[in-house]
Amino acid sequence: MNIPFTAQLINMCAALLLLIAFAMLSQRRILSLINLFALQGLILSFSTAVVAYTTSQHHLYTSAALTLLLKVIVLPLILHRLIRKLNIKWDVETMFNIPTIMLIGLALVVFAFNLAAPISQMAGTVTKSTLGIAMASVLLSFLMMITRSKAVPQVVGFLAMENGLFFAATSATYGMPLVVELGIALDVLVGMFILGIFFFQIRVAFDSLDLKHMEKLKED
Amino acid sequence: MEIFLVLLIPLLGGLMLAAFGTRSYAPELNSAMSFCTFAAAVALTVRVISSGSFSVWDEQFFVDAFNVFLVALTAFVGFTTSLFSRPYMRIEQHHGKLTVNMLRLYYSMYQLFSFTMLLALLTNNMGILWVAMEAATLTTVLLVSLYRTPASIEAAWKYFILCGVGLAQALFGTILLYFAAEKILGAGGNALLWTHLNEVKAQLEPTVLSLSFVFLLVGYGTKVGLAPLHNWLPDAHAEGPTPVSAVLSGLLLNVALYAVVRSKVLVDGALGSHFAGNFMMGFGLLSVVMAAFFLSRQKDVKRMFAYSSIEHMGLMTFAFGMGGPVATFAGLLHMTVHSLTKSAIFFAVGHAAQKSGTQLMEGIRGLIKTNPTIGWGLALGALAILGMPPFGVFTSEFMILTTAMHSYPWTMPFLLIALGVAFASIFGRVQLMVFGETSGVRLPHPPALIPVFVHLGLVLLLGLYIPPYLAAWYRQATALIG
Numbered sequence: 001m002n003i004p005f006t007a008q009l010i011n012m013c014a015a016l017l018l019l020i021a022f023a024m025l026s027q028r029r030i031l032s033l034i035n036l037f038a039l040q041g042l043i044l045s046f047s048t049a050v051v052a053y054t055t056s057q058h059h060l061y062t063s064a065a066l067t068l069l070l071k072v073i074v075l076p077l078i079l080h081r082l083i084r085k086l087n088i089k090w091d092v093e094t095m096f097n098i099p100t101i102m103l104i105g106l107a108l109v110v111f112a113f114n115l116a117a118p119i120s121q122m123a124g125t126v127t128k129s130t131l132g133i134a135m136a137s138v139l140l141s142f143l144m145m146i147t148r149s150k151a152v153p154q155v156v157g158f159l160a161m162e163n164g165l166f167f168a169a170t171s172a173t174y175g176m177p178l179v180v181e182l183g184i185a186l187d188v189l190v191g192m193f194i195l196g197i198f199f200f201q202i203r204v205a206f207d208s209l210d211l212k213h214m215e216k217l218k219e220d
Numbered sequence: 221m222e223i224f225l226v227l228l229i230p231l232l233g234g235l236m237l238a239a240f241g242t243r244s245y246a247p248e249l250n251s252a253m254s255f256c257t258f259a260a261a262v263a264l265t266v267r268v269i270s271s272g273s274f275s276v277w278d279e280q281f282f283v284d285a286f287n288v289f290l291v292a293l294t295a296f297v298g299f300t301t302s303l304f305s306r307p308y309m310r311i312e313q314h315h316g317k318l319t320v321n322m323l324r325l326y327y328s329m330y331q332l333f334s335f336t337m338l339l340a341l342l343t344n345n346m347g348i349l350w351v352a353m354e355a356a357t358l359t360t361v362l363l364v365s366l367y368r369t370p371a372s373i374e375a376a377w378k379y380f381i382l383c384g385v386g387l388a389q390a391l392f393g394t395i396l397l398y399f400a401a402e403k404i405l406g407a408g409g410n411a412l413l414w415t416h417l418n419e420v421k422a423q424l425e426p427t428v429l430s431l432s433f434v435f436l437l438v439g440y441g442t443k444v445g446l447a448p449l450h451n452w453l454p455d456a457h458a459e460g461p462t463p464v465s466a467v468l469s470g471l472l473l474n475v476a477l478y479a480v481v482r483s484k485v486l487v488d489g490a491l492g493s494h495f496a497g498n499f500m501m502g503f504g505l506l507s508v509v510m511a512a513f514f515l516s517r518q519k520d521v522k523r524m525f526a527y528s529s530i531e532h533m534g535l536m537t538f539a540f541g542m543g544g545p546v547a548t549f550a551g552l553l554h555m556t557v558h559s560l561t562k563s564a565i566f567f568a569v570g571h572a573a574q575k576s577g578t579q580l581m582e583g584i585r586g587l588i589k590t591n592p593t594i595g596w597g598l599a600l601g602a603l604a605i606l607g608m609p610p611f612g613v614f615t616s617e618f619m620i621l622t623t624a625m626h627s628y629p630w631t632m633p634f635l636l637i638a639l640g641v642a643f644a645s646i647f648g649r650v651q652l653m654v655f656g657e658t659s660g661v662r663l664p665h666p667p668a669l670i671p672v673f674v675h676l677g678l679v680l681l682l683g684l685y686i687p688p689y690l691a692a693w694y695r696q697a698t699a700l701i702g
Contacts, residue, residue, distance in 0.1 A: 057407075118427060123399070138392070142385065154381065161388050169395045173402050176395065177412055180347030184391070187354045191384075194358055198365070202377065205370040214374040217455045 006054040013047035014130035021140040041071030112136035127171040134168035151209040222264035229257045233331035241324025247306040250327045254302040261295035282344035285696035300671035305463035307665045333359040357383045364460040375455035382452040390439020396432035400425045421489030429490040436483045443476035447507040457526035462570030469529040470563035500541030507534025512638035516645035532558045548698045550619035557612035561604045564675035568597035571667040585656040597672040602650040612682030
């Protein structure tokens with residue numbers, strides 16, 4: 001079977017994205033987590049550009065550039081500044097049962113591939129085989145948000161989930177209409193600023209960014 | 221033209237209040253902007269009633285009977301809430317809970333929040349609808365944590381994360397919708413326009429659409445506060461400032477439900493079955509039952525009414541799920557009366573809590589002795605929300621229940637027991653708060669209770685007599701939803 005070079009490139013990017021999703025799941029250092037997030041954005045942007053080149057969908061170049069700007073440069077920069085200001089740059093989270101989490105992650109990947117199979121059969125895109133990976137990375141980011149108890153890693157998980165959704169949009173339909181993508185990017189950016197303010201509020205109120213302190217509001 | 225005014229005024233208001241929010245006239249400016257928005261919304265409504273639905277700016281914005289009624293409602297409640305918040309926020313400042321800068325944030329975000337809701341209602345693009353819903357979350361997060369107390373920050377964090385994750389599901393649903401639409405309508409911006417989708421809905425791929433609807437329902441349903449995704453709602457309502465609770469309950473939940481109903485119309489057309497309706501009925505019924513039982517265990521008055529909102533949103537979702545002319549009509553009417561009544565209750569509750577210095581119900585007693593207007597407002601509001609005739613909530617609940625009895629008799633025990641439990645718990649507690657002995661003091665500023673009685677008057681009017689043009693308007697909207 002002869003697969004064109006660009007398709008192989010896209011598949012490799014998808015595989016790398018999945019690998020990064022797993023790496024993020026098990027990464028305990030906040031600093032490395034942010035770097036992984038930036039790397040994820042970079043690969044995403046690169047693969048979008050490759051898809052744009054292969055299919056000559058010119059609007060995808062714009063979204064690739066947007067991803068590069070927002071998720072590789074601006075958001076990691078804000079996150080780096082935040083952790084420096086909050087003085088948690090070298091924080092290491094204590095996480096238990098990383099092997100169990102990884103096993104759950106594996107099960108999620110299988111589930112995602114099964115869920116994506118009927119849709120990718122219908123898709124007419126060259127990237128249809130990567131839809132399963134996109135869904136898997138969404139679910140893995142979701143798992144990451146559940147397993148973390150600190151504010152910054154939860155937010156990184158949230159942003160990684162948005163990356164996964166973006167990848168899903170690219171692989172199923174060559175990206176959403178441009179105006180929608182711009183709107184989503186604006187929301188993500190504004191959300192990041194608000195979260196930045198929010199981290200400081202949390203720290204002032206709880207003296208730490210550990211969300212374990214947040215368990216007052218419960219139904220008894 | 222009117223559409224742009226409706227959107228432009230709150231956006232401009234947000235920017236102006238960000239600049240001048242610290243001045244002494246900021247509350248008046250906030251009310252004035254909200255009033256202008258309301259006036260523009262009225263003009264828009266008049267135009268839609270006289271000349272029917274239309275779209276502008278390359279069909280990016282679209283108005284029909286369904287969304288114009290929500291635009292009018294949103295602008296109206298937005299305006300009355302701004303009137304209420306004027307003395308309310310002054311009293312909070314007087315009590316030392318808020319600084320001038322926090323107030324600036326509040327006024328500015330209040331306007332931007334109105335803008336995002338109106339944008340969500342008026343846009344024709346399902347993608348922009350998602351963007352506006354997410355923006356509505358973002359603008360309210362900092363409002364929920366306005367007091368900067370640990371509890372309010374926890375509530376806001378929960379709100380942000382849960383709604384963010386929920387809306388991510390809705391984004392995936394939108395991607396799937398686009399995936400199905402692109403095959404028929406071709407790639408590009410037009411494939412997500414609701415009017416275009418509505419024309420070709422019978423040709424859309426059924427499997428993809430059903431999967432897409434599940435994601436959209438779960439996503440926007442989180443925002444509607446449907447069980448079991450409702451966890452953020454009571455916390456955000458109880459810990460945020462009361463005007464924010466009023467607009468969250470009265471408006472934001474409606475807008476989220478609007479998004480669900482718009483998606484349902486498309487899915488119904490593509491599937492030709494009752495698939496979407498069944499899902500909505502299930503979620504709705506679960507929310508009604510679950511909320512009623514949680515409601516009976518609350519100690520905080522705002523939490524209790526927040527659970528009551530979950531209950532009523534569940535009832536509306538159930539009504540839209542049943543479908544058909546009567547149930548949909550009832551759903552729309554219930555949206556209107558619930559939004560008016562619940563915001564009125566929050567206004568009264570807000571002042572009652574300020575007066576007693578606590579939100580705990582055991583600390584609020586004898587309102588009718590010290591502030592008779594607050595006491596009457598709360599008592600009448602509670603009777604209205606509990607569905608006592610002659611208030612409008614009775615009419616809509618009666619229509620929902622009779623339709624359910626006719627088409628889905630097995631739901632009756634659940635609905636009746638839930639409504640009964642809710643009635644008993646709210647009625648018993650409100651009675652103690654309104655009557656009973658008290659040693660409370662009067663408020664430093666006169667409370668703003670005109671909005672309470674205006675809202676309750678409208679609800680009473682809708683219960684006794686629905687003007688013919690209003691009924692015709694609801695019927696038009698019902699025909700659109702089907």
